[in-house]
Amino acid sequence: MRNYIIKRLLNILIMLFAVSIIIFLLVRFIPGDPARTMAGEHASKEILEEMRKKWGLDKPVWEQYIIWLKYAIRGDFGRSIMTHENVLTEIMQRFPNTLELSIFAMLFASSFGILAGVISAIKRYTVFDYTVMFIALFGVSMPIFWLAIMLVLLFSIKLNLLPTGGRLSVFYSIKPITHLYLIDSLITLNFGAFFDALKHLILPSIALGTIPMAFIARITRSSMLNVISQDYIRTARAKGLPEKTVIVKHALRNALIPILTSAGTEFAMLMGGAVLTETIFYWPGLGTYIVQAVNARDYPAIQGAVIFVAFVVAIVNLIVDVLYAYIDPRIHY
Amino acid sequence: MKKVLVLLITTLMVVSLFAGCKQAAQPVTLVFAKGGDAVELDPADVTDGESVTVMNNIFEGLVRYKPGTTEVEPWLATKWDVSPDGLVWTFYLRQGVKFHDGTPFNADAVVFSFERQRDPNHPFHKYGKWEYWQWCFSEIKKTEKVDDYTVKITLDHPFAPFLSTMAMFTAYIVSPTNCEKWGDQWFAHPVGTGPFKFVEWVKGDHITLEKNPDYWGEKAKIDKLIFKVIPDASQRLLSLQKGEVQGIEFPNPDDLAKIEQDANLQILSEPGLNVGYLAMNMGTDTPGFEKPFGDVRVRQAINYAINKKAIVDQLYKGTAVVAKNPIPPTLWGYNDAIQDYEYNPEKAKELLKEAGYPNGFKTKLWAMPVSRPYMFDPQKIATAIQADLKAVGIDAEIVTYDWGTYLQKTENGEHPMALLGWTADYADPDDFLYVLLDSDSATVGSAGNIAFYRNPEVHNLNIQAQRETDQAKRAELYKKVQEIVHNDAPWVPLAHAKQILVFNKNVKGFVLYPTGDYHFETVTITK
Numbered sequence: 085m086r087n088y089i090i091k092r093l094l095n096i097l098i099m100l101f102a103v104s105i106i107i108f109l110l111v112r113f114i115p116g117d118p119a120r121t122m123a124g125e126h127a128s129k130e131i132l133e134e135m136r137k138k139w140g141l142d143k144p145v146w147e148q149y150i151i152w153l154k155y156a157i158r159g160d161f162g163r164s165i166m167t168h169e170n171v172l173t174e175i176m177q178r179f180p181n182t183l184e185l186s187i188f189a190m191l192f193a194s195s196f197g198i199l200a201g202v203i204s205a206i207k208r209y210t211v212f213d214y215t216v217m218f219i220a221l222f223g224v225s226m227p228i229f230w231l232a233i234m235l236v237l238l239f240s241i242k243l244n245l246l247p248t249g250g251r252l253s254v255f256y257s258i259k260p261i262t263h264l265y266l267i268d269s270l271i272t273l274n275f276g277a278f279f280d281a282l283k284h285l286i287l288p289s290i291a292l293g294t295i296p297m298a299f300i301a302r303i304t305r306s307s308m309l310n311v312i313s314q315d316y317i318r319t320a321r322a323k324g325l326p327e328k329t330v331i332v333k334h335a336l337r338n339a340l341i342p343i344l345t346s347a348g349t350e351f352a353m354l355m356g357g358a359v360l361t362e363t364i365f366y367w368p369g370l371g372t373y374i375v376q377a378v379n380a381r382d383y384p385a386i387q388g389a390v391i392f393v394a395f396v397v398a399i400v401n402l403i404v405d406v407l408y409a410y411i412d413p414r415i416h417y
Numbered sequence: 418m419k420k421v422l423v424l425l426i427t428t429l430m431v432v433s434l435f436a437g438c439k440q441a442a443q444p445v446t447l448v449f450a451k452g453g454d455a456v457e458l459d460p461a462d463v464t465d466g467e468s469v470t471v472m473n474n475i476f477e478g479l480v481r482y483k484p485g486t487t488e489v490e491p492w493l494a495t496k497w498d499v500s501p502d503g504l505v506w507t508f509y510l511r512q513g514v515k516f517h518d519g520t521p522f523n524a525d526a527v528v529f530s531f532e533r534q535r536d537p538n539h540p541f542h543k544y545g546k547w548e549y550w551q552w553c554f555s556e557i558k559k560t561e562k563v564d565d566y567t568v569k570i571t572l573d574h575p576f577a578p579f580l581s582t583m584a585m586f587t588a589y590i591v592s593p594t595n596c597e598k599w600g601d602q603w604f605a606h607p608v609g610t611g612p613f614k615f616v617e618w619v620k621g622d623h624i625t626l627e628k629n630p631d632y633w634g635e636k637a638k639i640d641k642l643i644f645k646v647i648p649d650a651s652q653r654l655l656s657l658q659k660g661e662v663q664g665i666e667f668p669n670p671d672d673l674a675k676i677e678q679d680a681n682l683q684i685l686s687e688p689g690l691n692v693g694y695l696a697m698n699m700g701t702d703t704p705g706f707e708k709p710f711g712d713v714r715v716r717q718a719i720n721y722a723i724n725k726k727a728i729v730d731q732l733y734k735g736t737a738v739v740a741k742n743p744i745p746p747t748l749w750g751y752n753d754a755i756q757d758y759e760y761n762p763e764k765a766k767e768l769l770k771e772a773g774y775p776n777g778f779k780t781k782l783w784a785m786p787v788s789r790p791y792m793f794d795p796q797k798i799a800t801a802i803q804a805d806l807k808a809v810g811i812d813a814e815i816v817t818y819d820w821g822t823y824l825q826k827t828e829n830g831e832h833p834m835a836l837l838g839w840t841a842d843y844a845d846p847d848d849f850l851y852v853l854l855d856s857d858s859a860t861v862g863s864a865g866n867i868a869f870y871r872n873p874e875v876h877n878l879n880i881q882a883q884r885e886t887d888q889a890k891r892a893e894l895y896k897k898v899q900e901i902v903h904n905d906a907p908w909v910p911l912a913h914a915k916q917i918l919v920f921n922k923n924v925k926g927f928v929l930y931p932t933g934d935y936h937f938e939t940v941t942i943t944k
Binding site: 115116117120121122125128129130131135138166167168174177178181233236237240241244247248249250251252253254255257363364365366368372373376 | 646648
């Protein structure tokens with residue numbers, strides 16, 4: 085097991101190295117350069133040249149990469165061209181926001197997805213099954229943008245129950261400790277802020293969690309169907325166990341294994357930052373950060389953020405794989 | 418145990434739905450939703466409007482634009498005089514003003530604020546890019562203290578627009594002690610002399626300011642001012658309708674009709690200091706020059722051929738006014754006596770025939786790839802212009818490049834006709850007529866004047882106006898320039914985009930500035 089983890093970590097290192105080269109070249113292939121984008125209509129030749137020189141953009145690309153790599157290995161991704169702030173600091177300010185939203189979206193997605201999938205599997209080929217699977221298909225194909233706006237119109241504007249977006253009402257402030265608002269507000273016993281933050285989480289979590297939910301529901305259904313037809317389920321039933329015990333204790337536990345893998349992958353994806361959801365609900369996360377950086381052609385910020393996301397996705401995947409071996413005794417690495 | 422937990426969580430969630438209902442008495446707070454977050458809060462080191470919007474309320478300059486106008490009035494300086502040669506400007510500072518951190522405002526602060534930008538050897542020079550200093554203040558030779566409340570600024574050539582540039586955010590005065598305290602992190606901890614003090618900046622989310630109770634002038638009427646970032650325009654409007662924010666900027670043009678019908682909302686709008694135009698390349702030394710555009714009759718014909726009103730109504734969707742001059746009507750010196758070329762395809766055809774193109778000609782029309790504040794959807798506007806030109810026999814193919822390349826190529830003069838525009842940095846006709854239409858600005862490779870229009874008479878008038886310090890006389894000179902430009906027709910001036918803000922009905926006293934600055938000290942919220 086330890087060897088496996090070490091091997092995987094080495095793989096991740098190689099992957100990050102490859103990603104860094106690709107993203108480094110890619111940003112430089114996007115037409116337009118940071119100096120031009122920042123200066124716009126006002127730029128004189130001298131100013132543009134001075135700006136490029138200041139950011140090292142006048143050097144050949146390979147030289148720029150070596151310089152960048154030298155610092156990146158030490159965890160220094162440089163300073164953002166636009167804000168002059170340390171890129172890693174900025175990412176670390178944004179990441180907890182994305183993390184909190186991802187966790188909630190996943191909670192929503194897995195609880196509803198698994199429930200719907202299980203019931204569908206038990207009541208296979210009934211109206212319930214068809215309805216749930218149709219909704220799941222609808223959920224996967226629905227534009228998040230549209231869903232989010234509909235949620236806001238219904239719950240914020242019509243029913244006036246929930247805020248239209250943001251992380252916290254301006255009347256509250258939370259002392260940042262972990263930067264996860266729910267945890268920080270609980271630690272500081274700031275219950276008003278806790279409930280306010282919770283309210284802000286509901287709509288974006290639903291919007292972001294709908295696609296994974298639909299996905300999980302479908303996986304759960306097929307995994308459950310697979311398990312239910314196994315011999316040990318027949319044995320359990322033959323023993324005269326109540327149907328509820330058969331489903332929850334015998335079937336679902338085994339069916340959960342493939343669900344965990346796909347849910348883990350989904351979770352990793354969410355943590356890369358959800359551009360649309362974050363934009364609509366003005367959630368200051370990684371997704372909006374990357375968009376803003378691309379628009380400004382802010383090379384250090386794009387590079388730092390993309391590598392950070394790649395790292396997080398890889399680590400989450402590794403954790404899921406390790407968990408997999410842990411829950412499924414048949415698996416050995 | 419599990420059941421208890423589930424019950425607890427459910428209860429918490431239900432309670433949370435109503436948690437907002439009872440809130441303790443709050444200070445009078447105005448939340449204003451912006452499209453983007455500030456980049457940094459050092460007034461001399463920014464180029465973006467989002468940062469300036471916030472800083473307008475924290476900092477002040479030696480002079481300012483009189484609210485709602487482009488006229489300069491004394492502010493942190495109570496008066497000033499100019500040496501007869503126009504080179505030495507002496508400012509007499511207001512006494513008894515303090516920065517938010519308690520530092521007294523005096524000549525040292527002024528010298529610090531300017532010299533850190535100009536002098537490469539200044540200990541604080543390394544903390545910024547100071548782009549605007551290079552763009553707009555390059556004529557300043559040095560800033561010196563005469564006594565505690567007198568400052569002398571020496572220019573390297575007489576430049577009357579200097580006074581307008583002193584009202585810009587770049588020339589806001591910052592607290593030297595605060596800069597020393599924070600070093601390279603100072604841009605996140607702004608300290609000025611203005612009506613609001615900086616409290617907190619949650620990056621990407623909001624910036625909070627509070628009333629400065631020790632303000633030297635008339636104090637702000639609201640206690641708290643919060644700039645909230647809501648990037649999506651429809652979401653900004655929704656949160657305004659719901660009452661989460663009290664004001665928003667940049668509504669969707671498509672939503673304007675709906676907003677007008679909403680009795681709880683009010684729209685404030687007026688043309689900003691910008692212009693969107695079609696430039697015709699007259700520079701015989703440029704690679705993009707085509708013979709027809711050397712003939713004034715052809716350029717006038719194109720002015721007659723384009724239906725500007727239709728473009729403003731249908732493509733700008735009423736968020737702009739038709740332009741007849743290069744400078745907007747809200748700027749002093751605007752020549753309202755000029756009679757615009759009316760939309761008249763017949764007249765256009767006649768002029769083309771006179772010029773020797775009875776069957777028109779083939780050319781290229783360059784269009785920007787991106788929406789700019791002065792021109793929404795340039796591709797659609799180009800298509801409309803293409804159709805108008807086709808109607809008088811001119812066959813124009815639309816050409817586009819990515820934004821950076823587009824700017825570079827138009828500066829090189831590689832286009833026969835190109836759409837572009839301009840947003841002024843400071844409220845002075847010089848920032849339009851000199852930068853965009855003077856022969857000095859028509860250097861191939863770095864042209865601001867992409868029509869490569871080089872009229873010596875215009876140049877003389879522009880230079881004369883730069884040397885004249887009497888504003889009334891300057892206005893006359895600029896009116897004359899506009900007249901000549903109108904007759905020579907190097908451009909088709911298309912539109913001046915309006916700045917549009919929407920507020921809740923109970924927000925009163927907000928004044929629109931033609932410069933697009935937002936100042937909230939006069940704002941009140943009625944119950």
